Amino acid sequence: MNSMKRSTAFALLALLAVGAGASAQQANMTFFVTSAGPGKGADLGGLAGADRLCQQLAQAVGAGSHTWHAYLGTQAADGQTAVNARDRIGRGPWQNSKGVVVSKDIDELHGANNLTKQTDLTEKGDVVNGIGDTPNKHDALTGSQPDGKAFPPGDDRSCHNWTSSTQGAAMVGHTDRKGLRDDDASKSWNSSHPSRGPDGGCSQADLRSTGGDGLFYCFAIN
DSSP, X not given: OHHHHHXXXXXXXXXXXXXXXXXXXXXXXXXXXXSOOOSSTTOOSHHHHHHHHHHHHHHHTTOTTSOEEEOOOBOOBTTBOOBOGGGGSOSOOEEOTTSOXXXXXXXXXXXXXXXXXXXXXXXXXOBOOOTTSSSOOOEEEOOBOTXXXXXXXXXXXXXXXXXXXXXXXXXXXXXXXXXXXXSHHHHOSSOSEEOXXXXXXXXXXXXXXXXXXXXXXXXXXO
C-alpha cells in the first residue's frame, strides 16, 4: 500500500513538474498565432481591438507580463496615416510557446525566418491547421506587403482598417507556408492573397471559404 502511495505521489510530482515547465515556457513566449479571432470576420475593432485580444490570450496562458501587439497594417484613410505592421511589433527576438526562436529581429522576420507550420503555434502551443487538414485555417490576417509595409490607399487590403465584417478585402499570409501553387505568394507568411467571398470579402464565412478563421499574429513588443 505504501509502495502504491509513493508511486502515485511520484506520478503527481512528475505531472506538476511538466506543467510548471510548460507554464515557464509560455511566460517567456513572445510570439503566437491567435487560437481564435473575435468571431466577427475581419472586424477586429481596429488595431486597438486586435491588440487587446492578443493581450487577453497571452494573459490567459501566463504571458501577460509582456505588452502584445497584433501584426496588422492599416491604410491611409479619413485623414489617418497608414500604419506598417512591421513598425508595431518591437525589435525581437521572438520565440513561440515551446521556446523556439522564430526570428531574431525585424530584418530576419521579413527575410529568412524560422516561421513554419511547426513553429507558427498558438498561445496554447497548438499547431494551426493548414493545407491537408480539415478545416484549413492557415490564412492569417495581416494587411501587409511582403516587406511588412502597409498597402497604399486605393484597393482595400485591410477590411477598412479592421472594422468591416462585410465589404472589403484583407491581405492574408499562410501560417504553414503552403498554398495551391509552388510560388512565393503561396509560401508567404504575411502576404499571400486578399480575402474574398459572397458576403463582400470580410465576413467570418468569407474568411473560412478561402482557408482562414480570422486568426492573426501577435508579437511581444518588450
